[in-house]
Amino acid sequence: MESPYVIGIDMGGTNTAFGIVDMRGEVLRRGAIKTQKHTDVNLYIDELYSALMEIIEEVGGIEKIKGIGMGAPNGNYYTGNIEFAPNLPWKGVIPFANMLKEKFGVPAALTNDANAAAIGEMTYGAARGMKNFIMITLGTGVGSGIVINGQLVYGHDGFAGELGHTTIVRNNGRVCGCGKTGCLETYTSATGVARTARELLEIRKDDSLLRNIPLESITSKDVFDAAVKGDAIALEIFEYTGKLLGEAFADFVAFSAPEAIVIFGGLAKSGDLIMKPVRDNMEQNLLPIWKGKVKLLFSALNEADAAVLGASALAWELK
Known part of the structure; x- marks a missing residue:
């Protein structure tokens, strides 16, 4: 009989979350360890193994596990390697899928974190x-x-789909962590929204609830809280962020004609504050052949489990 469960591992820069998942997409057991704790990747794998074996025993042992799927920064699906991830304590190229396979004795695959979320959404979500x-x-x-x-696009080298690093502001754009300027990420991520708030508050004189917070401490959540209370500057920040996202989405539609664009992550919690300007600006910039055709959806996955579910979905395909 086929093993009834898979393991999903979501490796973040700070924490690594994991879970045991059944065919219906239920997370039966879960746990977490610190990613940054060990500068030696072998010690990290040892700790991951101990923590996972504890919950694997609770569901009947390793023979019940079909495989392991993992979402990781700079994870390459083709090679199974994590390659030059800037936010991880281990440098260079790490043959991570192979290390998991050897340690646990079951097949393993990895991809990057956003691809894992897409696979999760396709398997279990919106x-x-x-x-x-x-x-x-x-x-x-x-x-x-x-x-x-029906296929995730990996491209020639396994790294396709870096839409966050397409250029949205051509002249005097913000410097991105990747070394380029004007990347979408620098404006429309949670960090980008906080950056917009700081810039606006410095050049503007009008009142805002955000002025009650030290400039360097402002987060995207603060901007959301102020916008909900009707704060004019906070609302303007959402309009601006939504405009840039909507314009970028119109370009993305031209490239792959998707049925839907699914939005996931902290900013998605802003609901219509972000979705309305995104939708309006996307529609304004679409070619007539796509107007009114592309759905904008929020992720249907529980945020706490989404990345683990996405990673686990990789493992059902393993032989």
């Missing part, structure tokens, strides 16, 4: 049954997973 959609994750950065004809 994009279930869709063959063409784009997943956009709005967190500390802007990630994306592009699905065309």
Whole structure:
């Protein structure tokens, strides 16, 4: 009989979350360890192994596990390697999928975190049954997973789909962590929204609830809270962010004609504050052939489990 469960691992720069998932997409057991704790990747794998084996035993042992899927920064699906991830304590190229396979004795695969979210959305969430959609994750950065004809697009080298690093502001754009300027990520991520707030408050004199917070401490959540209370500057920040996202989405539609664009991450919690300007600006900039055709959806996955579910979905395909 086929093993009834898979493991999903979501490796973030700070924490690594994991869970055991059944075929219906229920997370039966979960846990987490600190990613940054070990500068030696082997010690990290040892800790991950101990923590996972504890919950694997609770569901009947390793023979119940079909495989392991992992979402990781700079994870390359083709090679199974994590390659030159800037936010991880281990440098260079790490053959992570192979290390997991050897340690646990079951097949393992990895991809990057935004691709894992797209696979999760397609397997268990808002994009279930869709063959063409784009997943956009709005967190500390802007990630994306592009699905065309039911297949995730990996490109020639395994790294396709970096829509957060397309240029949205050509002249005097903000410097991005990637080294380029004007990247979408620098404006429409949670960090980008906080940056817009600081810039506006410095050049403007009008009152704002955001002036009660030290400039350097402002977060995107503060901007949201102020916007809900009707604060004019906070509302303007959402309009501006939504305008840039909407314009970028219109370009993305021209490239892959998706049925939907699914938005996931902290900023998605802003609801219509972000969605209305995004939709209006996307529609204004679409070619007539696509107007009114592309759905904008919020992720249907529970945020706490989404990345783990997405990673786990990779493992069902393993032989």
